[in-house]
Amino acid sequence: MDIGGFDLNLLKAFDALYAEHHVTRAGLRIGLSQSAMSGALTRLRELFDDELFVRAPSGMQPTPRACDLAVPISDALRLIRGTLRPDEFDPATADQVFTIAMNDYSAFVLLPLLLARLSIEAPHVDVRVRGTFGRDEAVELLDSGEASLAIGFPVEVSARILTRPLLQEDFSCIARPGHPAFADGASVEDFAAASHLLVSPEGDRASLVDRELAKLGLERRVALSLPQFLVAPFVIAETDLVATVASRVARRFAASGLGIAVHQPPIGLPRWTLAMLWHRRADTHAPTRWMQNLIAEVAASA
Incomplete structure (x- = not known):
């Protein structure tokens, strides 16, 4: 299939039809009139060379071809929505990997508590730890993008590296x-x-x-x-x-x-401070902000 000039709204129409099994209700679901929804179904049938949905006493029933398409199209729409609306982050369904630079102390104190919270609140989120031995190495990992967060001794706040204190230690x-x-x-x-x-x-x-x-x-x-x-x-x-x-x-x-x-x-x-650091370019990234807040909550209970 040539996807040049493909109308993504057709995928929305398909998804709505699969969910509602009714042309009018599917149109209401995505803000289309009945005639516009019927036109979308006609284009979908031409595109996939299949009836896709056929009339039955219980409504518009999907064909086997439509059933094969349903999950991939739903997943594709979810991915597109998540990409276009970065401020929305649902930890319960997120499946991404967070790379965090940590020294031995922060990993020892925080990781067991953090993983316990993730198993409940974000069961599909994974954590990859990059070991660090000093402030300079942590900053290099943030600068290069190899880590989205770093936890260790604080560094001086700069135009690009931001910091947040997590806990005080004796x-x-x-x-x-x-x-x-x-x-x-x-x-x-x-x-x-x-x-x-x-x-x-x-x-x-x-x-x-x-x-x-x-x-x-x-x-x-x-x-x-x-x-x-x-x-x-x-x-x-x-x-x-x-x-x-x-x-x-x-x-x-x-x-x-x-x-x-x-x-x-x-x-x-003297007491000392364990701090969390991140690069300014990630300051408005919703998943990173969520992880920052979760780590701060975990540190407060450590």
Whole structure:
């Protein structure tokens, strides 16, 4: 079939006829008179070389050829409507894939909650995660369009990268139960004297803890540096190492049954913000806005 000059309104007419089984009601459904609807049916019959709908006591009944066409035409119309009306987004029927750049912390804290919500509210929506190790890499993924959202540490708001805070986080220390660095009467000097595990995606050998200890004239030994924190609880449970990690992560580790105790750091450490970032070109994209709001709701309950 040559579709050059094809009138898409004929597909609307077909869809209405299939749904109503009646020429007049089908016309009312899409705003056409009975004569215009009859003309559309005549053109459809010529186009597909088939009667398509035949009169019967129960109304205009579809032929086998019409039944074959019904679902593909309905799907095509739904796709066209969704494309032409981008502000409309129905998560219950959406079947798209969202690519989100996430660091280990955001994936650990948010993904289980996010997927639980999606399974109920948007069962056909899939998520693809791109791992990131820093702000610059997240921005590159947004700039290139490889990710529609990024979650991690905030970057400075710019003309093209927008940001939204998701949650505030503290630090906690984890160690095996009974570790002397956290015994009654233990001092910040005892904490500094312990051997430490440092989680550093960038591979640094120093962190905020080291800077705060330096202000007190102290330094610690980092016996093990890791690029991700997921192996940390297993190491901590079997050694005398101490780790300072995000509090939500520490609480999850303590509930794992590995035998890990959570302690307040003996030095002052500032709170930090987990943020969501996106490119300005996606600021008015309805599906992206929906996912932003869902992630924000999930973060508020994390």
